[in-house]
Amino acid sequence: MKVTILVDNYILGHKGMVAEHGFSALVEIPENELTLLFDTGTTGSVLMNNIRLAGVNPANIDAVVISHRHYDHTGGLRAFLEARKGRDTIIISHPDLFEPAYAKSRKDGIRYIGNPFRREELESLGARFIYTRRPMKIADGVIVTGEIPREWGPSHTGHMLRQGDEGLIEDTLPDDSALILEATEGLVIITGCGHAGIENIIEYAINITGERRIAGVIGGLHLMGAEDSRIEEVVRYLSSKELTTLAPTHCTGLRAQAALATAFGKKYAVAGVGTVFTFE
Ligand SMILES: [Fe+2]
Ligand SMILES: [Fe+2]
Numbered sequence: 130m131k132v133t134i135l136v137d138n139y140i141l142g143h144k145g146m147v148a149e150h151g152f153s154a155l156v157e158i159p160e161n162e163l164t165l166l167f168d169t170g171t172t173g174s175v176l177m178n179n180i181r182l183a184g185v186n187p188a189n190i191d192a193v194v195i196s197h198r199h200y201d202h203t204g205g206l207r208a209f210l211e212a213r214k215g216r217d218t219i220i221i222s223h224p225d226l227f228e229p230a231y232a233k234s235r236k237d238g239i240r241y242i243g244n245p246f247r248r249e250e251l252e253s254l255g256a257r258f259i260y261t262r263r264p265m266k267i268a269d270g271v272i273v274t275g276e277i278p279r280e281w282g283p284s285h286t287g288h289m290l291r292q293g294d295e296g297l298i299e300d301t302l303p304d305d306s307a308l309i310l311e312a313t314e315g316l317v318i319i320t321g322c323g324h325a326g327i328e329n330i331i332e333y334a335i336n337i338t339g340e341r342r343i344a345g346v347i348g349g350l351h352l353m354g355a356e357d358s359r360i361e362e363v364v365r366y367l368s369s370k371e372l373t374t375l376a377p378t379h380c381t382g383l384r385a386q387a388a389l390a391t392a393f394g395k396k397y398a399v400a401g402v403g404t405v406f407t408f409e
Pocket of ligand 2: 197199322324
């Protein structure tokens with residue numbers, strides 16, 4: 130199986146490809162004749178540009194999996210559907226996909242950070258939504274986690290808000306889901322922002338599959354601005370796992386990336402737009 134990063138905050142010098150704040154990865158599993166798009170980045174133009182340069186025809190993608198409803202993961206949906214020219218497109222996500230989402234910061238006040246589209250708009254372009262809160266097997270060895278229990282460690286949802294009955298309330302991002310691929314070397318876990326917390330994501334993946342070996346962790350760990358003590362905790366936790374390839378990118382944050390790169394040495398993969406991972 131092959132995982133190609135199509136949208137990311139970082140880029141590793143692939144001619145003509147571009148980066149933006151956001152994440153998207155292409156997952157190709159030839160044994161299952163399955164090609165999935167995981168998340169879609171922010172603008173759509175970046176996803177479409179990079180998809181074209183990766184030599185992928187959007188019409189050949191079987192389904193889209195969305196990690197959570199934030200704009201930097203859902204923003205490319207319309208452009209992607211338009212490129213499929215009216216073909217039906219299966220989109221698998223948590224049912225909160227169109228719930229408004231906000232962030233509060235001292236600098237910008239409250240701003241909208243949710244899905245920029247309405248469900249009807251995307252359906253008119255061919256989107257067919259499948260919602261799941263529970264783990265959902267898409268094909269042999271391909272599982273969308275659905276809601277991730279927060280039993281094993283902290284989550285990263287500070288300053289996030291959602292609409293309550295009487296105004297904005299804390300958003301714990303229950304929609305934050307991950308994609309699990311069962312490779313012969315162990316699990317490959319692809320995260321969006323990792324809001325659920327990497328301990329919870331990995332332990333839930335182990336729980337669902339019964340597999341303890343982790344062949345790869347790819348995606349955002351949401352440690353931008355995290356306390357040093359939290360970064361150290363994540364380094365300790367990940368070091369305790371049987372982990373072969375660690376590729377934390379997108380919203381992981383440079384300080385956490387540096388700490389993890391130091392701890393993991395050659396197992397740490399510097400990743401960005403255009404990076405390709407292959408697993409048996
Ligand atoms: Fe994100
Ligand atoms: Fe997010």
